[in-house]
Amino acid sequence: MKITFIMPNIGRQDHSLYVDEARMEPLSLGVLAGLTPPDVECVLYDDRVEEIPYDEPTDLVAISVETYTAKRAYQIASEYRRRGVPVVMGGFHATLCPEEVMQYCESIVIGEAENVFPTVIDDYRHGQAEKVYRGIERPSLLTTPDRSIFRGKRYLPIRLVEFARGCRFKCDFCAVQSFFDATHSHRPIDRVVEELHRVRRAGQLVFFIDDNISSNLAQAKDLMRAIMPLKLKWISQSAINVAYDDEALDLMRRSGCQGMLVGFESLDPATLKQMNKGFNMMHGGPTEALANFRRHGLRIYGTFIFGYDHDTPETFDSTVNFAKQQGLAIAAFNHITPFPGTPLYRRMEQEGRLLYDAWWLDDRYRYNMIPFRPQQISPQELADLCVEARRSFYAWPSILRRAAHRVNYRSPWMLLNFLVINAMHQWDIEGRNGLPLGDEAWRGPLIKAAVDGGKLVHGPL
Numbered sequence: 333m334k335i336t337f338i339m340p341n342i343g344r345q346d347h348s349l350y351v352d353e354a355r356m357e358p359l360s361l362g363v364l365a366g367l368t369p370p371d372v373e374c375v376l377y378d379d380r381v382e383e384i385p386y387d388e389p390t391d392l393v394a395i396s397v398e399t400y401t402a403k404r405a406y407q408i409a410s411e412y413r414r415r416g417v418p419v420v421m422g423g424f425h426a427t428l429c430p431e432e433v434m435q436y437c438e439s440i441v442i443g444e445a446e447n448v449f450p451t452v453i454d455d456y457r458h459g460q461a462e463k464v465y466r467g468i469e470r471p472s473l474l475t476t477p478d479r480s481i482f483r484g485k486r487y488l489p490i491r492l493v494e495f496a497r498g499c500r501f502k503c504d505f506c507a508v509q510s511f512f513d514a515t516h517s518h519r520p521i522d523r524v525v526e527e528l529h530r531v532r533r534a535g536q537l538v539f540f541i542d543d544n545i546s547s548n549l550a551q552a553k554d555l556m557r558a559i560m561p562l563k564l565k566w567i568s569q570s571a572i573n574v575a576y577d578d579e580a581l582d583l584m585r586r587s588g589c590q591g592m593l594v595g596f597e598s599l600d601p602a603t604l605k606q607m608n609k610g611f612n613m614m615h616g617g618p619t620e621a622l623a624n625f626r627r628h629g630l631r632i633y634g635t636f637i638f639g640y641d642h643d644t645p646e647t648f649d650s651t652v653n654f655a656k657q658q659g660l661a662i663a664a665f666n667h668i669t670p671f672p673g674t675p676l677y678r679r680m681e682q683e684g685r686l687l688y689d690a691w692w693l694d695d696r697y698r699y700n701m702i703p704f705r706p707q708q709i710s711p712q713e714l715a716d717l718c719v720e721a722r723r724s725f726y727a728w729p730s731i732l733r734r735a736a737h738r739v740n741y742r743s744p745w746m747l748l749n750f751l752v753i754n755a756m757h758q759w760d761i762e763g764r765n766g767l768p769l770g771d772e773a774w775r776g777p778l779i780k781a782a783v784d785g786g787k788l789v790h791g792p793l
Contacts, residue, residue: 333457334373336390337361337481338408340401341379342699342764344771355380357485359492359541360396360423362477367449376481379404386411392456396423397433399507399671399692400699403770406436410779413438418461420452424511425692428673432690434463435780443467444497446475473497473519476527491531491538495524495555499544501571502675503595504608505637508543510673516547521558528562537590537749540568547571549580556583564588565745571595572612575621581628590746591631591661594621599651603640608675622658626739631661631746636721639668639714641707648717652724659737661750662757665721667714670704680704687711692769699767719762726758 339358358378365374377384393412397405402425409419422441426433434440441448444467455461473494496519498512532538545568546552552574559566565588572594574580584592596618597609604610612618618634625632636651648665655663670677670686680686688694691703700718702711709717724730731754734740741747 333371333392333453334375334390335368335453336388336393337364337374337376338384338393338395338405339376339378339380340395340397340404340408342400343404343768344773345766345768355487356490356539357479357482357487357492358396359477359494361394362479362481363475363494364394364445364449365478365481366475367446368453368478369450372453374478374481376485378485379408381486384408384411386415390417392453393417393419395419395421395437397421397425398423399425399428400769401425402429402433402692406778407770407774407776409436410776413779418456420456424507425672427511428507428671430464436778438781439463439465441465441467444471446471446473470515470517473517474523476523479531489533489536491533491536492541493524493527493531493538494542495519495521495540495545496542496547496551499547499571501544501547501611502608503597504606504679505668505671505674505676507671507674510671510675512543516544518548518551518555521551521555524555525558525562528559528564532562532564536565538564538566540566542568544569544571546574546580549574549577553580553583556580556587556589560587562588565590567591567593569593569595572618572621573614575624576615578624581624581630584630585628589630590743591633592625593633593635594625595635597635597637598640598643598647599654600642600647603642606640606642618654619658622660626659626737629739629742631739631750632658633662633664634658634660635664635666637666637668638718639702639704639706643706643714644708645713645717648721652721655725656730656734659734659740661734661740662753663725665718665725667700667702667718695768697769699764699769719765722757722761726754726761728758731755731758 339361361376368374395405395409412419418438420439421433421437422445426440427442430440430442439461447469448465448467452465496516498516499508500514500516502509502514567590570592597607598604601613604612622632634655670680685705687703688697691697700715702714706714735750740750
């Protein structure tokens with residue numbers, strides 16, 4: 333038996349391949365390969381960096397679907413299904429929009445895959461596949477990813493490792509809390525350490541891809557103590573709460589943490605309250621948090637989002653100036669996106685503010701368009717202001733001033749990384765703007781699943 337794993341791209345335009353500057357190993361597909369019996373051949377095609385050979389023989393195709401890649405995923409699935417190859421889909425979008433996703437595949441995995449994917453394979457081997465597989469219980473996270481499927485791909489030289497999944501916070505806009513129902517689980521620390529021993533490479537950063545590595549701070553501290561002897565250089569993502577725990581910050585520094593992505597989101601208390609993220613203002617808020625991070629030599633990638641009801645053009649100016657003055661190593665300035673399944677989406681839907689029935693499938697929608705009506709400014713103004721914020725932050729005068737902050741230049745190796753990453757962000761300020769979702773040159777129809785007497789059959793829409 334042979335399984336082909338597919339990582340869809342966001343979209344393509346004029347037959348060109350958009351290569352994401354953040355092209356990293358799709359670790360979730362490595363986990364699926366790790367769950368696959370050793371006598372099953374596994375191959376990966378990453379639509380972000382290579383063409384997909386649809387006519388290459390395979391017995392089953394597994395596609396990971398996110399909201400931004402849903403349209404492209406359905407196009408890819410249709411190409412395989414037209415050739416008589418069955419398709420199974422999973423991922424965030426499959427869990428948050430199962431009724432939609434199951435129209436374009438033979439089987440759908442809802443929830444986490446560890447407890448059900450081996451059953452999926454066995455059922456297909458015996459011709460007894462089900463339409464829906466549900467990962468109801470949180471898995472034990474004992475599976476080690478099979479990284480052999482990544483060989484030969486043009487991924488960035490950053491080693492991805494997972495420690496924990498989920499987040500206990502319930503932010504209004506976040507699909508992570510909707511997928512995991514605001515729960516958090518982690519892998520056994522000895523498994524993580526063993527994996528790090530095996531996959532680490534000299535001079536490479538390790539990225540713990542956790543949604544919020546500090547969601548359970550006690551567990552995070554145990555991990556940091558365990559990896560201290562490895563002399564790693566690592567980065568991850570965290571909520572702001574870790575900034576107020578000196579023991580955690582000290583352990584981060586001593587275990588090799590080089591920086592952290594922190595979702596500041598807004599500087600306005602009223603906006604943070606609407607996000608259900610008022611805890612960001614605790615203990616002095618972002619200013620005090622950043623002072624604590626700097627004191628321990630930790631660089632920060634700060635994320636900010638715009639488009640909530642209190643945001644005005646002045647909000648952008650004050651936020652960008654704050655990010656520059658604080659010497660953020662990197663920053664993201666994005667509009668909020670109402671992802672299906674989130675409280676934000678449901679609220680905007682109830683208020684009649686969504687501009688599309690399903691923006692991720694609408695042929696009129698392009699990347700970075702605003703799919704809702706903001707309260708204080710127009711959709712186009714919101715989109716333009718986000719781009720202007722990026723231009724200002726990633727202009728060379730700003731890059732050089734931020735490089736002069738001691739936290740960014742204290743390590744020559746990290747200073748080089750700082751300059752390279754900032755230059756990449758500068759180059760890609762508008763890289764995806766106007767990008768269609770899906771392949772603009774693709775010609776349908778999409779193949780939908782139909783039911784005849786309780787049996788799934790193929791049929792064009």
